[in-house]
Amino acid sequence: xxxxxxxxxxxxxxxxxxxxxxxxxxxxxxxxxxxxxxxxxxxxxxxxxxxxxxxxxxxxxxxxxxxxxxxxxxxxxxxxxxxxxxxxxxxxxxxxxxxxxxxxxxxxxxxxxxxxxxxxxxxxxxxxxxxxxxxxxxxxxxxxxxxxxxxxxxxxxxxxxxxxxxxxxxxxxxxxxxxxxxxxxxxxxxxxxxxxxxxxxxxxxxxxxxxxxxxxxxxxxxxxxxxxxxxxxxxxxxxxxxxxxxxxxxxxxxxxxxxxxxxxxxxxxxxxxxxx
Amino acid sequence: xxxxxxxxxxxxxxxxxxxxxxxxxxxxxxxxxxxxxxxxxxxxxxxxxxxxxxxxxxxxxxxxxxxxxxxxxxxxxxxxxxxxxxxxxxxxxxxxxxxxxxxxxxxxxxxxxxxxxxxxxxxxxxxxxxxxxxxxxxxxxxxxxxxxxxxxxxxxxxxxxxxxxxxxxxxxxxxxxxxxxxxxxxxxxxxxxxxxxxxxxxxxxxxxxxxxxxxxxxxxxxxxxxxxxxxxxxxxxxxxxxxxxxxxxxxxxxxxxxxxxxxxxxxxxxxxxxxx
Numbered sequence: 183x184x185x186x187x188x189x190x191x192x193x194x195x196x197x198x199x200x201x202x203x204x205x206x207x208x209x210x211x212x213x214x215x216x217x218x219x220x221x222x223x224x225x226x227x228x229x230x231x232x233x234x235x236x237x238x239x240x241x242x243x244x245x246x247x248x249x250x251x252x253x254x255x256x257x258x259x260x261x262x263x264x265x266x267x268x269x270x271x272x273x274x275x276x277x278x279x280x281x282x283x284x285x286x287x288x289x290x291x292x293x294x295x296x297x298x299x300x301x302x303x304x305x306x307x308x309x310x311x312x313x314x315x316x317x318x319x320x321x322x323x324x325x326x327x328x329x330x331x332x333x334x335x336x337x338x339x340x341x342x343x344x345x346x347x348x349x350x351x352x353x354x355x356x357x358x359x360x361x362x363x364x365x366x367x368x369x370x371x372x373x374x375x376x377x378x379x380x381x382x383x384x385x386x387x388x389x390x391x392x393x394x395x396x397x398x399x400x401x402x403x404x405x406x407x408x409x410x411x412x413x414x415x416x417x418x419x420x421x422x423x424x425x426x427x428x429x430x431x432x433x434x435x436x437x438x439x440x441x442x443x444x445x446x447x448x449x450x451x452x453x454x455x456x457x458x
Numbered sequence: 459x460x461x462x463x464x465x466x467x468x469x470x471x472x473x474x475x476x477x478x479x480x481x482x483x484x485x486x487x488x489x490x491x492x493x494x495x496x497x498x499x500x501x502x503x504x505x506x507x508x509x510x511x512x513x514x515x516x517x518x519x520x521x522x523x524x525x526x527x528x529x530x531x532x533x534x535x536x537x538x539x540x541x542x543x544x545x546x547x548x549x550x551x552x553x554x555x556x557x558x559x560x561x562x563x564x565x566x567x568x569x570x571x572x573x574x575x576x577x578x579x580x581x582x583x584x585x586x587x588x589x590x591x592x593x594x595x596x597x598x599x600x601x602x603x604x605x606x607x608x609x610x611x612x613x614x615x616x617x618x619x620x621x622x623x624x625x626x627x628x629x630x631x632x633x634x635x636x637x638x639x640x641x642x643x644x645x646x647x648x649x650x651x652x653x654x655x656x657x658x659x660x661x662x663x664x665x666x667x668x669x670x671x672x673x674x675x676x677x678x679x680x681x682x683x684x685x686x687x688x689x690x691x692x693x694x695x696x697x698x699x700x701x702x703x704x705x706x707x708x709x710x711x712x713x714x715x716x717x718x719x720x721x722x723x724x725x726x727x728x729x730x731x732x733x734x
Contacts, residue, residue, distance in 0.1 A: 220574070241691040244684075247520060248571075266691060291567065291586070295524075298496070310567070310586050351688045387673035389682065390666070397663035404692060406665065407684050408520075412627045415517040415542060416680060 187211045190222040190234040196315040196331070196338045197290075202267050202358045203235045205458040217312075223252040226259055226363055239357040239405075240269065242296045242350065249359070250409055250421055253450050254378055261376060261451030262367055263360035265458045271297050271349045274341040275328045276321065281344060288317035289330040297330055299350040360453075369427035370454045374404065376423045377437070380411055380446035389420070392440055399436040401426060419446070427452040463487045466498040466510040472591040472607070472614045473566075478543050478634045479511045481734040493588075499528040502535055502639055515633040515681075516545065518572045518626065525635070526685055526697055529726050530654055537652060537727030538643055539636035541734045547573050547625045550617040551604045552597065557620060564593035565606040573606055575626040636729070645703035646730045650680065652699045653713070656687055656722040665696070668716055675712040677702060695722070703728040 189207050192199040193215020203213050214231060216222045222234045238249045253259070271293055275284060287294070287301055288309045294301065301308055306328075311317040314331030318339040321329045328344075329335065336343050367373075381388040396403055405423040426433040428449060441447040465483050468475040469491020479489050490507060492498045498510045514525045529535070547569055551560060563570070563577055564585045570577065577584055582604075587593040590607030594615040597605045604620075605611060612619050643649075657664040672679055681699040702709040704725060717723040 220578075239686075239691070241686050241693075242688050244523060244686050302496075310588065312586065353690045355691050357691060387669075389679070390669040390673045393663075393666040393669055397666040403665065405684065405694070406682070406696075408682055410515075410517050410520050412518050414629045415515070415631050415633060417517075418681070 187232040188230075189213050190216050190225060190231040192216060192219055192222065192236065192313075194313060194315040196318065196334050197313050198267070198269055198332055198356060199235065199237060199358075201332060201334060202237070202265075202356070205267065206235065206263075206265065206360065206456070219246070219248045219252060223256045223259060223361075226361060227256050229363065232362070234361045235358055236361060237356050238264075238359045240292060240296065241353065241355045243292055245407055245421075247409070250407070253376075254409075254419060254448075257448075258363050259361050260363070260365045261359045261453045262362045262365045263453050263456050264357060264374065265360075265456045266355045266357045267458060269296070269349065269354045269356050270332070270347050271330050271354075272333055272336075272343045273328055273330055273345040273348055274318065274321065274335055274339075274343050276325050277340070277342045279325055279342075281328075283326060284328045285326040287328050287330060288320055290314050290317065293330045296349045296351075296354055300348045365451070367427070367452055367454070369429050369452070372455050373427040373430075373452055374423055374425055374455060375428050375433055375437075375452040376421065376450040377440070378419050378421055378446065378448045378450060379440065379444040380417075380419050382445045391443055392420075395436050395439045395443070396424065399432040401432060401436050463508040464506075465489050466492050466501060466507040468492060468495055468498065468512065468589075470589060470591040472594060472610050473589050474543070474545055474608055474632060475511065475513060475634075477608060477610060478513070478541075478632070481543065482511065482539075482541065482636065482732070495522070495524045495528060499532045499535060499637075502637060503532050505639065508638070510637045511634050512637060513632050514540075514635045516568060516572065517629065517631045519568055521683055521697075523685070526683070529652075530685075530695060530724075533724075534639050535637050536639070536641045537635045537729045538638045538641045539729050539732050540633060540650065541636075541732045542631045542633045543734060545572070545625065545630045545632050546608070546623050547606050547630075548609055548612075548619045549604055549606055549621040549624055550594065550597065550611055550615075550619050552601050553616070553618045555601055555618075557604075559602055560604045561602040563604050563606060564596055566590050566593065569606045569625075572625045572627075572630055576624045641727070643703070643728055643730070645705050645728070648731050649703040649706075649728055650699055650701060650731060651704050651709055651713075651728040652697065652726040653716070654695050654697055654722065654724045654726065655716065655720040656693075656695050658721045667719055668696075671712050671715045671719070672700065675708040677708060677712050
């Protein structure tokens with residue numbers, strides 16, 4: 183990556199997005215926390231930052247819907263890379279306290295959902311907060327509250343980890359996208375391409391005809407997701423992720439064929455899968 | 459509907475789910491608010507209630523994920539009816555206050571998401587709450603807070619409506635399901651059937667082969683949604699809604715054919731679409 187870039191991420195400091203952004207930026211890059219994913223897209227569109235890292239999908243809870251909606255609405259922002267990190271949750275409380283003294287479990291809604299069975303067994307009520315870092319700050323003030331989040335919170339907020347690896351599914355991972363405005367990428371040999379489409383009507387077989395083209399070109403689809411088009415109940419956009427780069431011959435052919443069959447067609451990017 | 463049934467819904471009183479449940483129960487039915495959708499499924503499974511009404515999909519924000527997850531996990535609970543209601547949001551504050559004095563907008567995350575553009579123009583921070591009713595109660599205590607929710611909140615919490623119909627998309631509707639344990643339904647002529655499937659592997663064309671069967675039997679799919687199977691990234695369940703009843707000839711045939719091609723197959727119910 184280039185030097186001295188400004189890179190936006192979903193803050194505040196101490197969140198899993200913070201952990202993710204630290205894995206891919208250079209030391210000379212300046213990282214900038216944002217209160218919402220929408221704000222990140224707005225500033226990237228306005229050239230106020232050079233790059234952004236946003237969560238798009240968790241293996242337990244599914245897609246981050248606001249990320250999909252922003253990818254739909256911001257036409258100049260492209261995906262240039264993807265990577266995933268393991269998400270391990272911990273229960274943290276104030277030093278000197280015990281679990282029996284805890285009256286409420288606080289966190290962002292995603293960790294709360296990813297630890298649903300664990301929380302159910304604790305038999306304590308939950309409180310949804312804007313971020314894990316907000317929840318940790320709250321726990322520093324309220325001695326009967328606990329927070330679910332990553333280990334970074336222990337140091338940053340001077341809290342005690344009383345239970346580790348508490349997510350219901352042990353292989354819990356989150357996929358992040360690296361975004362850039364008006365970006366073009368070259369095939370690397372381990373790429374994916376993401377598109378959004380909408381269909382002309384709801385006739386039987388409408389979506390079937392689209393999938394037929396991918397099958398004909400032997401393209402593997404790694405994810406299909408429907409989201410409301412917001413035009414009313416029963417009208418959907420389809421997010422389709424496939425293996426390959428749009429400059430690969432078979433991907434190039436299939437995209438041309440699909441574009442002719444659908445109402446709305448948009449390429450979100452062809453991007454390398456990187457290991458962190 | 460029969461008399462003196464106990465019907466569970468997502469409470470507390472004053473939510474859109476409360477509005478929905480009032481549209482379909484008889485006067486003699488006893489309605490019971492629950493703190494979470496998971497609790498509703500648990501009590502229905504344990505025969506503590508006879509029926510339940512849960513939200514499953516909003517035309518702006520998409521599926522209610524916890525409802526899909528519970529439909530996956532509770533094997534004896536079937537969908538027996540569906541209906542939809544328009545969701546009109548309002549901004550409410552304490553009597554005697556003005557919008558300029560408001561410092562924070564409170565609501566459940568779904569209304570906050572459905573009024574994203576409206577809130578963006580207000581330039582005020584938001585606070586996510588467990589329900590619109592919780593948020594309204596908070597506003598009765600905090601004079602600089604406003605709540606987004608339905609009109610019922612004005613009477614119930616003695617608040618003033620200062621803006622109406624504020625959702626970003628005017629045709630905003632939510633689809634609700636009526637659930638019953640071990641229920642069997644008969645075709646009414648305006649039915650839908652919902653199934654969950656998972657595929658054996660991620661070979662190109664795996665999902666295509668499933669859709670082929672629906673196309674061959676001329677069955678219209680009204681919704682396809684993927685959710686993580688929680689077995690790791692890239693493993694999905696597909697929720698498929700189709701027009702018709704499982705006792706209809708073509709639906710019966712297509713379900714048999716699909717069941718043979720997939721790894722996991724579960725019928726969530728064949729159910730009438732009712733108008734409220």
